[in-house]
Ligand SMILES: *[C@@H]1O[C@H](CO)[C@@H](O)[C@H](O)[C@H]1NC(C)=O
Ligand SMILES: *[C@@H]1O[C@H](CO)[C@@H](O)[C@H](O)[C@H]1NC(C)=O
């Protein structure tokens with residue numbers, strides 16, 4: 001009885017404390033419902049500042065979180081990729097995906113003058129069924145930029161403009177990074193703060209028009225922000241994605 005009482009107490013405490021929990025460390029991560037929220041401050045040796053990410057709520061397939069950051073120096077260097085990664089939306093070949101609906105409603109609660117940052121999906125595919133992002137298992141990194149402020153650019157060079165996918169117009173950038181290819185769709189008409197799409201439309205486009213093999217496995221879907229310099233408070237009111 002005593003053990004039971006203690007474990008129930010511990011379980012309810014964990015549930016409450018996970019809400020609004022703030023991550024401050026360089027590579028801190030937090031289990032957050034269907035997702036994992038991570039600080040991923042991989043590039044901070046190029047700058048001076050700090051970043052904190054706060055889980056606001058996680059329920060079913062929905063997540064809400066906030067990242068506060070301030071970075072100076074290294075204006076052309078990404079400092080971090082504060083992000084959420086879906087724990088199970090992966091492990092399926094692109095050609096076998098029937099639907100991949102996603103919704104992302106976000107805003108800047110505050111942003112400094114001259115902010116340089118993107119708000120983006122980072123989607124990873126490869127030959128093996130599973131593989132961590134940015135590893136030897138990665139073949140493609142597919143980015144979707146819903147915002148890119150301050151004149152920042154994706155990896156590589158722009159190869160197309162005005163590509164129509166999921167009701168929006170995109171400029172497509174392409175280039176190599178380490179052992180994988182980066183394909184970045186950058187919104188051609190400014191910020192998209194309320195994004196609703198089927199990611200299958202992007203996958204189908206890449207298979208049909210950009211030589212991506214339909215046998216590539218989806219290995220990870222992440223969404224977050226890459227700050228370069230400035231300071232901001234980015235609020236994700238709600239994000240979700242599912243793949244079947
Ligand atoms: C978490 O933060 C939100 C928004 O700031 C607030 O409305 C909510 O009450 C907080 N929840 C907890 C458990 O502190
Ligand atoms: C992050 O948290 C630390 C420790 O609480 C604080 O000193 C720092 O100012 C915070 N940074 C931002 C950008 O909010």
Ligand SMILES: *[C@@H]1O[C@H](CO)[C@@H](O)[C@H](O)[C@H]1NC(C)=O
Nearest residue numbers: 061101102103238240241242
């Ligand atoms: C995602 O969130 C939107 C907006 O709240 C909701 O309409 C939609 O049903 C959700 N979709 C999934 C796949 O969870």
